Amino acid sequence: MTTLAVDDIHLHYGAAEALRGVSVKAEPASITCVLGRNGVGKTSLLRAITGQHPVSSGSVDFDGAALNNQPPYARAARGIGVVPQGREIFPLLTVEENLETGFACLGRRSRTIPPEVFELFPVLETMLSRRGGDLSGGQQQQLAIGRALVTRPKLLILDEPTEGIQPSIIKDIGRALSYLRDTAGLTILLVEQYLDFCRELADRVYIMDRGEIVHSGPAQDLDNPDVRAHLMV
Numbered sequence: 215m216t217t218l219a220v221d222d223i224h225l226h227y228g229a230a231e232a233l234r235g236v237s238v239k240a241e242p243a244s245i246t247c248v249l250g251r252n253g254v255g256k257t258s259l260l261r262a263i264t265g266q267h268p269v270s271s272g273s274v275d276f277d278g279a280a281l282n283n284q285p286p287y288a289r290a291a292r293g294i295g296v297v298p299q300g301r302e303i304f305p306l307l308t309v310e311e312n313l314e315t316g317f318a319c320l321g322r323r324s325r326t327i328p329p330e331v332f333e334l335f336p337v338l339e340t341m342l343s344r345r346g347g348d349l350s351g352g353q354q355q356q357l358a359i360g361r362a363l364v365t366r367p368k369l370l371i372l373d374e375p376t377e378g379i380q381p382s383i384i385k386d387i388g389r390a391l392s393y394l395r396d397t398a399g400l401t402i403l404l405v406e407q408y409l410d411f412c413r414e415l416a417d418r419v420y421i422m423d424r425g426e427i428v429h430s431g432p433a434q435d436l437d438n439p440d441v442r443a444h445l446m447v
């Protein structure tokens with residue numbers, strides 16, 4: 215069963231239409247990557263999936279059932295984990311407290327930090343009592359992914375996880391996402407501008423332009439200059 219099926223959604227900010235009939239699917243245990251230049255609607259698509267902005271029409275089905283008008287916290291409780299653009303770490307909370315904010319959508323008995331968070335990102339364990347704001351950008355990105363994993367997601371959504379991150383940590387993040395797909399069977403939906411990262415990781419790619427999907431296919435399609443042309447400024 216398809217984990218996520220976005221079907222023909224339209225989304226408006228006032229009179230401006232940011233999404234014009236967008237359809238996207240994410241299959242179980244796979245990485246789906248949405249690419250596109252600045253301002254084409256990638257974050258708006260994620261807002262529609264996470265419930266942070268209402269859609270004007272169309273549907274979003276998750277795990278076999280419609281999400282309709284469910285608020286973001288209900289979607290998180292159903293298994294949609296989010297790593298937002300800019301990470302949104304609480305700077306004055308410790309690393310441990312930041313991870314524990316993921317407990318909010320869990321029942322009392324599941325309120326533990328899964329060991330895989332520290333297996334994937336050992337630096338977080340060594341920095342548990344440090345303040346989030348004292349971490350480097352790359353460490354904060356790892357923390358944001360760890361916090362999303364605490365919610366035990368079936369679908370992990372990441373908005374530009376490589377933005378402003380040093381190459382060695384981008385590699386760590388890539389390895390972590392492959393592991394989560396291959397070993398934990400997680401479904402991953404990734405918005406990115408970094409083409410090589412997507413080419414290496416993704417199973418399927420979608421390219422957006424001006425609120426529409428202009429190409430979809432296997433990640434190898436990114437080798438095709440005609441496909442890459444959609445990403446040129």
Ligand SMILES: Nc1ncnc2c1ncn2[C@@H]1O[C@H](COP(=O)(O)OP(=O)(O)OP(=O)(O)O)[C@@H](O)[C@H]1O
Binds near residue numbers: 227250253254258
């Ligand atoms: N809160 C908002 N109110 C009004 N317009 C918005 C809002 N958020 C985004 N937009 C507009 O909607 C369009 C799509 O923006 P969106 O952030 O979804 O694009 P994006 O592809 O994620 O861009 P980026 O790569 O810069 O994050 C843009 O024209 C943007 O200016």
